Every structure is written in C-alpha cells, then in structure tokens.
Amino acid sequence: MSQTSLLLERLGALIQQSVRDAAARHGLLPIHIQVLHYLMRANRYSDLPIAIAEYFGITRGTVSQTLAVLERKGLLTKEPDAHHGKRVHLTLTPAGESVLSDSWAEHVEQALCERPVDAATLESTLRNLLSAMQRVNGQRAFGICRQCAHFLTEESGARCGLTHEPLATEQTVRICREWSAATAWCA
Template sequence: MTPLLERLGALVHQSVRDDAARHGLLPIHVLVLGYLARANRYSDLPIAIAEYFGITRGTVSQSLAVLEGKGLLVKEPDERHGRRIHLRMTRAGRAVLNDSWTQRIEQELTSLAPGAAALEESLHGVLVTLQRLNGRRPFGVCSQCAHFLREPRGARCGLTGEALATEQTLKICREWTAAAGEAA
C-alpha cells in the first residue's frame, strides 16, 4: 500500500507543479486557490490556510501577496470581526483552477461511479489516520459537522450561532468537528 500512496502523492505533486508553471506560479499558489474554492466563510482566512497546509504564516502572507498581485484573489475585511480578512478568488483565479489537475481528476473519479463511494470512504480513512498521526486539524464539510443544525428556515452553526447559506454548508470548515460516533 505504501508504494501506491507514494506514487499517487508524486503524481499529484507533479500535476500541481505543472499547473503552477503554466500560470507562472509556485505549487503552493495553485493549492491555495484550490483550497479557497472549497472553503466556507470560517475557513477563507489566512490562518486557516496555514493550518490546512501546515505552513507558516509568513509563507501564507507571501503567497497571498503574489496571488493578489496577479489579480487571482482579493482581500475583503470582515464586517463583524474587526481586523479579520476574508479571501475571495477573482474570475481570473477561478480560470486558473478550471484547467487544473483537480478538475481533471474529479472527472475521472466521477466516471468510477459504482466504486466511487467506497474509494472515497477508504481515502477518507487514510486521511483521518494521517491527520491524527500528524496532529493536524481535521477540516471537514460543514453539513457533516457535529455543530451543524438544520432548522425549519435553513441551517445554523451551533458553534457560532450564525445562519448558514446553503452554499456555505457544502464547503470545508476549519471549525469542523466529527459528529458523535464518527471518526475525525
């Protein structure tokens, strides 16, 4: 199993390098854009990027400066939380991702329809194990979180008490916690 994971990791890494080079970027820049495409409003923060990738705040700051300078993202102040900055991809940033390895692999994986669920479950198990062994935050899909509350008028985060737009509930969240009886 280890050689298989090593090979998969190497191929993903090479694909990210190739995508980045096509756009005059470094691999971390493409990874940050991919992350932002999947992050909800609790996770589109510089600190969340550092936690997700296990990199320093300085590396995040430098990467964001490059992406902002190339017009691939913008920084927006949080209306409720003082100095907090949210990161939003621009149309140009989304265009970089539209031709990325993540799009290509997603298409291939969805063609495995009968076995896709089992494959995803197996890979999730590997991810959970690696996160636990490395002491990393789990990050998970908002609607699958222990804090997620479905209400007659929509959804709400039980941790923050804030209403959640449907779009946000489908994205990853840094505050995610496994529901009782589930593995993180």
Template sequence: MFAPTDTQTIRDLIDRLTRLAAAEEWNGPLNPSQFAALGYLARANRFSRAPSHVADFLATTRGTASQTLKALARKDLIAETRSDEDKRSIRYDVTPAGLEMLEGPSSLEKVIDTLSPEVAASLASSLKALVLTMLHQRGGRSFGMCRTCCHHEVTETGGHCRLLNVPLSPADAAQLCHEHTPAESLQP
C-alpha cells in the same frame, strides 16, 4: 534485494499521484502552493478564509501562507476584506479572475471521473480514513464540509452552526470549514 511492502507501495503511489497533479499545476501562471491556496479559498466558507486558516489547510507556516496570499492578490485572483467588527482581522475572497482560473477539470479529475462508482467510493473512503487518521495523530483540523460537522444543525432555511451560533445558507453547508469536527469518529 529490497522488496517493497504494501505500506511502501501505497506511500509511493500517493506520492507519485501528488507529484503528477502538482506538475500539471505548474503549467500555468501559479505554482502548486498558490493553486492549492486558491482552490481552498474558492471552497472555504466565509468563516474560514483568514491567512491562518489557509496555513492550516496547506500544512505550512503562516509566513509562507501570507506570501502565497500576497502573490495571489498581486495577480488579482483574490481580494482582501477587513472585518467590520475587528479591523485587524482579514479574509480573502476569490475574484472572478480567480474563479475562472479554477474552471474546468484537471487531468486527475478526468481520470477519477472514469472510475466506476464503486471504485470511486472505495477510494474516497480509504483516502478519507488515511487523511483523518493522520490529522488525528498530528492534532490537525479536518476542514470538512459544514453539513458533515457535528456542530451542523439542519434547519428550514439551510442550517445553523452551533459552535459559532450563526445561521448557514445551503451554500455555506456545502463549503469547507476551519472549525469542522467530523460528525463520525476520527478513527477509521
């Protein structure tokens, strides 16, 4: 008889939680990949909204990400903007209709909000360790908030990215960045 290990139990629980969240996302006009891309773009800084960044975040191919972005654009949930410096370079910004679609907490967020602060902090820490370790093993990017990056420097006006050598607003510092490198070690 098969007796699940702690590792298998944890994997099964994460998988089940992911499937429950994805099933809820199917209840609207978007599929889970489109919903994830829209959510990422809403939380990503201005330097991290290119199709390749979306592909990296979703851990998918650039072709799949491109099709996902085209579907969101057809639904007027995102808008394409070409770079003034390099007309080949594009980024996507979430439209007001896209932001409206993201309003309100999901069922998962509502359940997380019922956890005690201690349990929520412990869960967040454990999941962060899992994600960062897996990303480290795969050579993936962390996509953390600017203010938690080793390249972030606090200034009087908000911040400065030493990697890109650009000023950051307080809002920038709270958004996801494709170039993020955790200030702390990748190892849990």
C-alpha cells in the same frame, strides 16, 4: 509496504506533478495553485489567512508572501470582515478561478467518472485514512461543513451549532476549519 500504500504514494506524486505543471503554466509556485484551490472550496470560517496556514501546515509568513503574490497578480482579493476587526476574508477573482479551470481535481473527478467505483465506500475509506494521518501529524481536521458534528438543520435552514450563525446552502458544502467529526456522516 502494502500495495495500497504504493498506490497512494504514486497518486500523490502524480497530483503533485499536475500542481507543479499548472503552476508553471501560470508563472506561479505550487503553493499558489494549492491556496487558490483551497480558497475555491473554503467557507466563510475558512477563507482566512490563518486557516490557510493551518490547512497546509505552513507559517504565517509564507501565507503572507503567498497572498501578496496572488493579490498582486489579480487572482484574489482581501475583504474586511464586518464583525471581526482586523480579520480579512479571501475571495478568488474571475482570473483566479480561470487558473483552476483545468486543475488536477478536475482530472481526478474525470478519472473517477470513467471508472465506476463504489464512491461512498471509497470516500469513507479515504476520509478515515485522512483523519488518522491528521491525528498522527497533530493537524487540525478540516472537513465539509454539512458533515460536521456542529451542523444543524432547522425549519429556518442550516445553522452552525458552534457559532450559532445561520449557514447559506453554498457554505454547507465547503471546507470548514471548525469542522469536528460527527458520529454519523450526513449526506
């Protein structure tokens, strides 16, 4: 096993421990923290129960139970989609955002800021590794909207080339389940 594999395994274990600790502090399970963190970063195409199932590779039943707990604890709300019948969008409440105020992601960002690295190279390497692992595991890619092959910039603003819908700026920096690899990465 290469040193890189060992480092990634150790980082993964430390992140999982941080998620477990955060969950325990709030009387939640790790999947609850993971779903809250995902929803904090998801765009309007991805803040759906089915997207959560796809992202984490879990069953719809597990998602349903998870969402019921989070809604009952006042950490998220369900909002009907005005254009798509039974579809609901999930939104964090201020209490849900508060649970994430001292998350593992913040700890990773802080560690990266303390040790200057070539962020672009690291991000590119990790993105390529992630894409390869998703292919091996047969999982949907997911990715940042503005780095997608469907992302279009026009005079009037951003637009999704797949759905032909305009995109608000805040949506373009979030995770999208319709993401597809672009030939060249946009910054």
